[in-house]
Amino acid sequence: xxxxxxxxxxxxxxxxxxxxxxxxxxxxxxxxxxxxxxxxxxxxxxxxxxxxxxxxxxxxxxxxxxxxxxxxxxxxxxxxxxxxxxxxxxxxxxxxxxxxxxxxxxxxxxxxxxxxxxxxxxxxxxxxxxxxxxxxxxxxxxxxxxxxxxxxxxxxxxxxxxxxxxxxxxxxxxxxxxxxxxxxxxxxxxxxxxxxxxxxxxxxxxxxxxxxxxxxxxxxxxxxxxxxxxxxxxxxxxxxxxxxxxxxxxxxxxxxxxxxxxxxxxxxxxxxxxxxxxxxxxxxx
Amino acid sequence: xxxxxxxxxxxxxxxxxxxxxxxxxxxxxxxxxxxxxxxxxxxxxxxxxxxxxxxxxxxxxxxxxxxxxxxxxxxxxxxxxxxxxxxxxxxxxxxxxxxxxxxxxxxxxxxxxxxxxxxxxxxxxxxxxxxxxxxxxxxxxxxxxxxxxxxxxxxxxxxxxxxxxxxxxxxxxxxxxxxxxxxxxxxxxxxxxxxxxxxxxxxxxxxxxxxxxxxxxxxxxxxxxxxxxxxxxxxxxxxxxxxxxxxxxxxxxxxxxxxxxxxxxxxxxxxxxxxxxxxxx
Numbered sequence: 001x002x003x004x005x006x007x008x009x010x011x012x013x014x015x016x017x018x019x020x021x022x023x024x025x026x027x028x029x030x031x032x033x034x035x036x037x038x039x040x041x042x043x044x045x046x047x048x049x050x051x052x053x054x055x056x057x058x059x060x061x062x063x064x065x066x067x068x069x070x071x072x073x074x075x076x077x078x079x080x081x082x083x084x085x086x087x088x089x090x091x092x093x094x095x096x097x098x099x100x101x102x103x104x105x106x107x108x109x110x111x112x113x114x115x116x117x118x119x120x121x122x123x124x125x126x127x128x129x130x131x132x133x134x135x136x137x138x139x140x141x142x143x144x145x146x147x148x149x150x151x152x153x154x155x156x157x158x159x160x161x162x163x164x165x166x167x168x169x170x171x172x173x174x175x176x177x178x179x180x181x182x183x184x185x186x187x188x189x190x191x192x193x194x195x196x197x198x199x200x201x202x203x204x205x206x207x208x209x210x211x212x213x214x215x216x217x218x219x220x221x222x223x224x225x226x227x228x229x230x231x232x233x234x235x236x237x238x239x240x241x242x243x244x245x246x247x248x249x250x251x252x253x254x255x256x257x258x259x260x261x262x263x264x265x266x267x268x269x270x271x272x273x274x275x276x277x278x279x280x281x282x283x284x285x
Numbered sequence: 286x287x288x289x290x291x292x293x294x295x296x297x298x299x300x301x302x303x304x305x306x307x308x309x310x311x312x313x314x315x316x317x318x319x320x321x322x323x324x325x326x327x328x329x330x331x332x333x334x335x336x337x338x339x340x341x342x343x344x345x346x347x348x349x350x351x352x353x354x355x356x357x358x359x360x361x362x363x364x365x366x367x368x369x370x371x372x373x374x375x376x377x378x379x380x381x382x383x384x385x386x387x388x389x390x391x392x393x394x395x396x397x398x399x400x401x402x403x404x405x406x407x408x409x410x411x412x413x414x415x416x417x418x419x420x421x422x423x424x425x426x427x428x429x430x431x432x433x434x435x436x437x438x439x440x441x442x443x444x445x446x447x448x449x450x451x452x453x454x455x456x457x458x459x460x461x462x463x464x465x466x467x468x469x470x471x472x473x474x475x476x477x478x479x480x481x482x483x484x485x486x487x488x489x490x491x492x493x494x495x496x497x498x499x500x501x502x503x504x505x506x507x508x509x510x511x512x513x514x515x516x517x518x519x520x521x522x523x524x525x526x527x528x529x530x531x532x533x534x535x536x537x538x539x540x541x542x543x544x545x546x547x548x549x550x551x552x553x554x555x556x557x558x559x560x561x562x563x564x565x566x
Contacts, residue, residue: 184369187339192383192434193359202382206373283373283414 071253080257088242093261095237096227099155103162104223108216110163111170115212118171119178120204129175132168140165140226144233158230165226170219177211178204210281217273224266288350289314289492290336290438295345297331297518305331307517308345313438316490318464320507322500322549324557327515329496333442336494337363349437359383362431366443368423370415376426377402377411383434401429404466405459421452425459432467432491441495445502454534457506461532464493500553504528504546505537512552515560522552 036044053073059065060072067075083089117124143164144157151157181204189199231240239258246254290313297306305328313319323329334340336347338357347354349361357363370379377398384394402408405425415423424444431439441460445453497503503510504526512522526545528536536542 182369184365184367185371187337187357188363188365188369189382189386190339190357191337191359191361191363192386192430194382194386198386202385203371206371283416 068250068252071256075253076256076260079251079253080261083242083254083257089258089261092237092239092242093265095235095241096231096239097265099158099162099230099238100220100223100227102155103159103227104166104220106159107163107166107170107219107223111167112174112212115171115174116178116200116204116208118175119181119208120200125175129172132171136168136172141229144230148234153234158227158235161230162223162226166219166223169222170215173215173218174208174212177208177215180211181207210277210284213273213277213280217270217277220269220273221266224262224269228262289317290494291348291351292332292336293346293348295332295335295347296343297328297335297340298343304343305518306335307519309518309520311511311520311523313492313494315437315492317509318461318493318507319495319509319511320503321494321496321511321513322498322503322553323513324515324553324560325498327513327556327560328518329498329513330442331518332513333363333440333494333496336438337361337440339363359387359434360437361440362434362436362438363440364424364427364431364442364444366446368415368420368427370423370426370430372415375412375414376407376418379415379426380430380433382430387434397433401433401467404463405429419452420448421456424448424456428460428463432463436491438492438494441493443497444495446497446499453502457502458534460493460495461506464490465531467491500550501537501546504542504549505532510549512549512556514556516563521556522549524549 056070057073060067060070071079080089114124114128118128119125140161144161147157147160147164151160185203185207186199189203194202227238228240228243231238232244235241239262243255243258246252246258292309292311295306295309296304298304309332321329321332331340335342336354338347338354338361354361371382374382380398380401381394384397389397399408399411402411405428407422407425407429410418410422415426418426428439428441428444444460445456448456495503495506507526510522510524510526511520512524513519514521524545528539528542528545
């Protein structure tokens with residue numbers, strides 16, 4: 001106010017006038033999101049993995065905790081090698097992977113078509129969403145006793161647990177991905193002569209596929225959890241079963257080795273689906 | 286049977302008792318280039334959507350060569366303001382989409398797609414994904430994709446509305462050129478595989494109905510400009526634009542052009558004011 005009136009008045013303000021130092025500096029508001037350089041990001045990633053490992057190693061090396069509770073990294077490594085050599089670990093691993101393949105595969109085979117229908121057909125959404133919305137809040141693990149009564153302690157009850165744990169979430173997430181297809185794209189396809197089936201297979205499916213794979217990636221993690229839970233409760237093979245065996249003999253080093261393996265397998269599944277999504281959804285980035 | 290597009294007492298209400306279009310009557314002959322202008326909310330896009338068959342009228346009907354339009358189809362190609370391309374398909378495969386749906390043999394398809402991409406000046410981008418294209422290039426692909434099916438009518442819904450001013454002018458010249466060059470199927474009697482020859486004779490030019498809110502664009506492109514009023518939603522003026530052909534950008538500076546443009550602008554402005562006044566009362 002003061003500056004404008006004095007310059008516009010023109011009587012005093014000389015052309016060499018400098019801004020007065022007493023004027024308030026321009027306001028400065030920070031954005032919420034921040035970024036770091038690529039190099040820093042890689043260092044932080046290394047710290048994320050190596051930090052906890054180093055802490056574990058330091059804790060056990062210092063002798064602060066009884067090795068029966070917290071075995072050293074070296075002991076865990078040896079226990080893992082032992083189990084791998086004896087052939088226990090490979091056969092348990094195969095048993096667990098077979099279950100996730102069957103259970104998760106079945107869940108995907110059910111949930112993707114149902115989710116697709118929910119995302120496209122007007123009647124499927126109001127018919128299915130309320131039921132699925134309730135069912136998905138029932139914890140799948142709570143069904144274990146019922147599943148054992150119904151299906152016995154063999155493979156079917158474990159696969160059923162996996163399906164129950166994954167199918168509802170994956171259906172709703174698939175339906176969401178399908179609904180993301182822009183309406184304009186569907187309209188334009190019809191004006192180009194594409195009928196409903198062609199639009200479903202040539203427009204909606206390719207557009208939704210990256211989202212569908214993302215949903216699968218999230219739910220594969222849940223499925224991998226449910227395999228181990230099922231095997232902890234009742235099994236004669238699998239990684240979860242191997243943990244209960246080790247517990248009986250207080251072999252914490254073996255439990256740790258199996259936990260590490262479970263983590264590594266989970267990460268591998270995640271990375272594989274990530275790569276698949278990257279290939280399928282190259283256009284989406 | 287009348288050749289071309291006939292719209293008969295077309296009425297559309299989204300809310301009962303409040304028609305967006307209220308008894309629209311208009312005939313568009315084969316090979317015409319018609320622009321529809323009107324203030325926002327005047328139901329321009331609704332009119333186009335009704336012709337395309339994406340919306341059903343409340344009453345009245347749209348006839349194409351004497352047959353009532355009951356739904357969308359490749360004989361009425363549609364281009365939206367924002368390019369609705371298939372982002373996972375290459376430019377060439379976007380243009381080929383309609384031909385695939387029509388079951389046109391691969392060899393014919395490839396030949397036509399290549400020809401069309403050349404015609405719209407994108408031959409070098411045939412293998413690119415749409416995400417790499419500029420807004421103007423994307424609209425060229427959309428137009429080529431609609432033309433590939435040899436439509437009897439090309440419907441353009443503010444196709445250049447989202448482009449910057451320079452690109453928009455380029456595209457105006459381009460769409461005029463396409464209209465001159467590309468022989469589609471305005472009479473509706475040729476097989477879909479008939480070649481889209483260049484240049485097209487006046488009898489095989491595409492029929493174009495273009496909606497725009499830009500009066501200058503409408504007067505420059507249209508051989509006929511329809512002014513749509515909002516209350517009631519009717520064609521309030523039907524103006525033949527008597528400017529020399531072929532039209533070049535220089536025309537935009539000629540006194541004749543400026544005079545017609547000013548007159549149409551006055552009409553649209555009056556409609557807009559009247560609409561605002563009715564809304565306020």
